[in-house]
Every structure is written in C-alpha cells, then in structure tokens.
Amino acid sequence: MFHYRKFKLMMLLVLWGCYAFGQLSTHVVVIGIDGLSTAGMEQSNIPNLDSLIKNGAYITHAHTVLPSSSSPNWASMIMGAGPELHGVTDNDWELDDHSLAPIVADSLGRFPSIFDVLHQAHPKAKLASIYEWDGFGRLYNKAQLYYDRNGKDAYETEQLASACIQRSQPQFTFIHFDLVDHAGHTYGHGTSQYFDAVHIVDSLVGKICNVINKSPMSKKTMIMIVADHGGIGMGHGGNSEQEVRVPMILSGYGIKKNYLVQEQVLNYDVAPTIAYALNVQPPYVWTGRPIKAAFLWNKEPANLWLGVTKSIGPVIYPIGYLNNEPGGLYIDTTASVVIKTKGKHAIYYTLDGSEPNLSSFLYDQPFYLDTTAIVKAVYINSNGALSKSSVGDFRILNKKSSSGIRIHYYSGSGWRQVPNFEFMRPDITDTAWEFRLGEHSSGNEWIQKHNYFGARLEGQINILTNDLYTFYTKSDDGSLLYIDDELVVNNDGSHGVVEQKGNINLKKGKHKIRIDYINNEGGYWLQAYYKCSSVEKQIIPANVLSQP
Numbered sequence: 001m002f003h004y005r006k007f008k009l010m011m012l013l014v015l016w017g018c019y020a021f022g023q024l025s026t027h028v029v030v031i032g033i034d035g036l037s038t039a040g041m042e043q044s045n046i047p048n049l050d051s052l053i054k055n056g057a058y059i060t061h062a063h064t065v066l067p068s069s070s071s072p073n074w075a076s077m078i079m080g081a082g083p084e085l086h087g088v089t090d091n092d093w094e095l096d097d098h099s100l101a102p103i104v105a106d107s108l109g110r111f112p113s114i115f116d117v118l119h120q121a122h123p124k125a126k127l128a129s130i131y132e133w134d135g136f137g138r139l140y141n142k143a144q145l146y147y148d149r150n151g152k153d154a155y156e157t158e159q160l161a162s163a164c165i166q167r168s169q170p171q172f173t174f175i176h177f178d179l180v181d182h183a184g185h186t187y188g189h190g191t192s193q194y195f196d197a198v199h200i201v202d203s204l205v206g207k208i209c210n211v212i213n214k215s216p217m218s219k220k221t222m223i224m225i226v227a228d229h230g231g232i233g234m235g236h237g238g239n240s241e242q243e244v245r246v247p248m249i250l251s252g253y254g255i256k257k258n259y260l261v262q263e264q265v266l267n268y269d270v271a272p273t274i275a276y277a278l279n280v281q282p283p284y285v286w287t288g289r290p291i292k293a294a295f296l297w298n299k300e301p302a303n304l305w306l307g308v309t310k311s312i313g314p315v316i317y318p319i320g321y322l323n324n325e326p327g328g329l330y331i332d333t334t335a336s337v338v339i340k341t342k343g344k345h346a347i348y349y350t351l352d353g354s355e356p357n358l359s360s361f362l363y364d365q366p367f368y369l370d371t372t373a374i375v376k377a378v379y380i381n382s383n384g385a386l387s388k389s390s391v392g393d394f395r396i397l398n399k400k401s402s403s404g405i406r407i408h409y410y411s412g413s414g415w416r417q418v419p420n421f422e423f424m425r426p427d428i429t430d431t432a433w434e435f436r437l438g439e440h441s442s443g444n445e446w447i448q449k450h451n452y453f454g455a456r457l458e459g460q461i462n463i464l465t466n467d468l469y470t471f472y473t474k475s476d477d478g479s480l481l482y483i484d485d486e487l488v489v490n491n492d493g494s495h496g497v498v499e500q501k502g503n504i505n506l507k508k509g510k511h512k513i514r515i516d517y518i519n520n521e522g523g524y525w526l527q528a529y530y531k532c533s534s535v536e537k538q539i540i541p542a543n544v545l546s547q548p
Contacts, residue, residue: 026253026277027173030175034132034228040194041198056250056255057291057293059247059260061245061264062266063244065266068238069237071088074136075111075139077271078271079113080275080282082268085102095108119144126171131151131175136176147170154178169216169217179201183196191322209223229243230246233322234523254297261291261293263292269290270288327392327394331399332397334368334369336366341379346380348378350376351369351373353376353391356386356389374392374393395543396543404546405545408421410454412453416520418479427446435526454519457517458515464544467534469532471503474497474498475527477520480517482516483511527539
C-alpha cells in the first residue's frame with residue numbers, strides 16, 4: 001500500500017540531505033568596494049549597482065565591526081566573526097606579528113575563513129581571489145585557492161577577475177576594489193572625486209556582471225556587493241555613523257527582487273551567507289548569521305526587533321565640509337543661519353545646544369548670530385514624530401578679544417605614538433585661532449610637503465566658572481591634551497578619526513592648555529571640544545583662547 005505521507009516525509013529528508021551535504025549547486029561572486037559608505041552610494045551615479053538592487057535584495061544599514069578599518073572588516077567578512085575572535089584587530093596585523101591570538105586556529109595560526117570551509121567541504125572546488133589592495137591577500141591561506149592575483153589598480157583587477165570567471169567559472173570568487181578608499185584618503189569622503197571613484201568602480205562592476213551573464217554560470221550565480229567601512233573627512237577607523245554604516249547588495253540566483261532587507265546585518269554575516277548559498281555548513285565558532293530574508297524561500301525573522309527609527313535631521317547651512325560640523329568660525333562678522341528640510345515641515349531649534357522640542361524656537365526664516373552659539377534643530381515628519389537633531393557649531397570672534405594659539409610643526413617619520421616634543425626643534429612656528437588641523441588650517445602649505453609630521457598646539461584657556469570640565473579630542477592620528485601640564489585626554493596611536501575624552505576639575509581663570517599631535521601618513525585631522533554643567537559640548541571657541 002502506498003503511504004503518501006511517508007513518501008512526502010522521505011522526500012523532504014532527501015532534499016534536506018542534499019541541501020546540507022550536497023555538491024556545490026551555485027556560484028557566488030563577492031565584490032568588495034573598499035571605503036564605500038551608504039551615503040557615498042546613495043549620492044553617486046551607479047547605474048550598475050542600481051540594476052543589482054532592482055533585481056536583488058539590499059541593505060542600507062549594514063554595520064562594520066569596530067574599529068571601522070580595512071583589515072578587521074575584510075577579515076570579519078571572510079571569517080564570519082568579529083576581531084575579538086579572529087584576532088585581526090587593526091591594519092598592522094600580520095600572521096607572525098599580532099597582539100591577540102585567534103580563539104581557534106589552523107596549523108598556520110589563522111582563524112577559519114570561508115575559503116577554509118569551502119575547501120574542506122569540496123577540495124576540488126575552484127576558489128578565486130582577485131584584489132587591488134595587497135593587504136587583503138594576507139588574511140587567508142592562498143594554498144587552498146585555484147586562482148589568487150593582486151591587480152596593480154582597479155582596471156587590472158577587473159580584467160583579471162573577468163578573465164578568471166570567463167575561463168574557469170569558479171564556485172566562489174572574491175573581488176576587491178580599493179579605488180574608492182584611495183579617493184577618500186586623498187580627496188575626502190563626500191567630495192566630487194570620491195563620487196567619481198564610486199562611479200568608476202560601478203562601471204567595472206558592470207563589466208564583471210556582463211561577463212557573468214555571458215558565461216555558463218549565469219543562471220546559477222549569486223552576486224554580493226559588500227564594503228568594509230565608510231569614512232569621514234580623509235579617514236576612518238572611528239565609530240561615527242558615516243564610518244560604520246555601509247551598504248550591502250545580494251542579487252541573482254535564489255535572491256528576491258527589489259527587496260529591502262529588514263533584519264540587522266553586520267559585516268561578519270557575509271561568510272555565513274556565502275556558506276548558506278553554497279549549501280555548506282559553517283563552523284560552530286562563527287558568530288555571524290546568513291542573511292536568510294534575502295532569499296526567495298525565507299521570510300524576515302519572526303523575532304525581529306526593529307526598534308524606533310528616526311528621520312535624519314534637517315540640514316543646517318553653511319553645511320560642514322569633510323570633518324567640519326555645519327557652522328564655522330566667523331571673525332569680525334555675524335553668521336547667517338539657514339535650516340532646510342526636504343518638503344514642508346515645521347522646524348524647531350535651540351541656540352544653547354540643548355535638544356529641541358515643540359516648545360523651542362520655531363524656524364520661519366534665516367537668522368543672524370552675533371555671539372557664539374550651538375544651533376540644534378529638528379523637524380516634525382509626516383508621521384508627527386520628531387526627527388533626529390542636527391547640530392551647527394557657530395563661533396563668533398572679535399579679533400581684539402583673542403590672540404589665538406601657537407602651533408609648532410615638526411617633521412618626522414613612522415611615529416606610532418606621540419613623541420616628546422619638549423627637546424625637539426620645530427621646523428616652523430605659526431599661529432591659529434582654534435585647536436584645529438585640517439584643510440585650510442594654519443601651516444597647511446608646509447604640511448602638504450610632509451606626509452609624516454607632528455605638531456604642538458599651545459595656549460591659554462579662560463575658564464568662566466568653577467566646575468568639572470570634560471575635554472575631547474577628535475583626531476587622525478594620535479593626540480594628547482594637557483591642562484596645566486596634566487594629561488587629560490589620551491587619544492594616542494596610529495588610527496583614523498577617533499574621539500576620546502577626559503575630565504578635570506578647574507577653577508575660574510586662565511589655565512595652560514596644550515595638544516601634542518602626530519600624523520602617521522595620509523589624511524590628517526584634529527579638533528578639540530569641551531563641556532561643563534553650564535556649557536553644552538562644543539568646539540573650544542576662539543574667544544576663550546589666547547597665546548601662552
């Protein structure tokens with residue numbers, strides 16, 4: 001007698017067995033775009049990425065691991081776990097030189113990557129890696145790959161990848177482009193040159209997709225677009241939204257079309273997603289999860305917790321450029337403040353840095369400031385909820401009331417920590433109004449000739465009330481802030497734009513203030529802030545500073 005239910009159950013078990021232990025039935029191509037932020041993608045001309053989104057699933061809110069640097073994030077993507085497990089904690093990591101050992105490792109000392117997992121499950125599978133940044137190639141065991149090449153630039157990387165796919169149709173291919181990150185470090189994230197680089201890489205992605213579509217693997221290939229970090233100014237490595245929010249796209253075989261994934265995604269979810277698509281069981285030590293909601297046969301997780309999402313705040317003009325906040329320094333003049341939103345919404349603002357609400361000033365037209373102010377603004381969205389707040393830092397200075405600060409510049413090489421400048425002779429000495437280094441800052445002409453340099457910025461700060469003060473430095477690379485020769489903020493080391501803080505009790509009156517700073521190649525930035533019980537956090541204004 002034929003038992004239909006038993007037959008159906010048996011077939012389901014057979015299908016599950018094929019899924020769990022079967023041969024590779026699809027191809028996966030991952031294209032990594034170094035330095036591509038969500039904002040960078042949204043504001044660029046990207047017809048090919050837009051086509052992948054239209055024909056696939058996408059995530060606008062994927063997050064990096066911390067720090068938001070290349071090595072920890074590329075490692076997390078191929079290793080399915082964060083730096084605390086795989087041990088790649090910074091860009092200085094080397095297989096034979098690192099501070100944190102992986103929680104589990106192979107005979108060579110590496111944490112298991114997707115290349116290891118696929119090679120172990122299918123020793124004859126063709127695995128390929130083509131990368132523009134040579135640092136990517138040190139993160140995995142090359143002996144397991146059928147094809148491994150380092151392109152000299154983005155164009156050669158595309159050519160090598162396209163030729164490999166056309167010739168061999170690997171089961172898994174990882175392609176890495178570095179052009180966008182290079183533009184971010186050279187010209188700044190959010191600049192026209194940065195967006196141009198995104199457009200160029202988009203065109204190269206289009207060429208690779210055309211090769212895939214014309215190959216025998218076209219109907220069974222899943223494509224993933226991933227990014228290791230965004231950026232702010234000319235750097236990254238911190239925890240700002242601009243640095244940690246990255247896009248992710250899944251398109252092709254088995255993927256939903258034009259679908260916005262709701263589940264939360266981190267960079268270490270990439271490897272488990274590849275394993276899921278290729279029917280390979282991930283190792284227990286991986287902490288990432290496959291992005292199942294992107295696949296045709298899955299729904300969003302039943303226990304998904306979305307929380308409360310606020311709209312992005314209004315735009316305060318003048319807008320910030322690179323690392324700068326909206327606002328700016330105005331010398332012997334007033335500042336014009338303009339606040340805008342997309343569409344017609346009621347805007348509320350404050351001038352003391354406090355959070356705006358419906359009882360705050362109602363914005364109806366541009367206004368002028370003749371004294372230093374922290375402008376915060378929100379608007380009421382179409383659902384009647386308040387948006388996130390936007391901040392503008394406006395510093396109004398009368399030249400007669402301040403003499404600014406003094407800056408000594410030192411040439412150096414390979415500094416990983418801030419040296420003791422006390423017994424060093426500066427190359428040049430200059431003056432500035434604020435504790436700030438960046439584009440158009442004091443000494444910029446000299447800085448452009450020195451890839452490595454140090455600086456000592458010193459002056460006096462006029463404290464208006466006895467209180468506990470919090471000082472901050474936001475810098476790329478290291479900085480140390482001293483008050484009356486006491487170290488208050490330690491933001492030392494070689495890193496991207498990172499903010500650190502420290503506290504000190506101060507009495508009313510003038511106190512010595514000093515920041516020692518280094519730039520260890522590439523983009524540079526320094527800005528100092530303070531706050532107390534009666535002063536909201538703000539850039540240390542020029543009108544409380546004077547030369548030593």
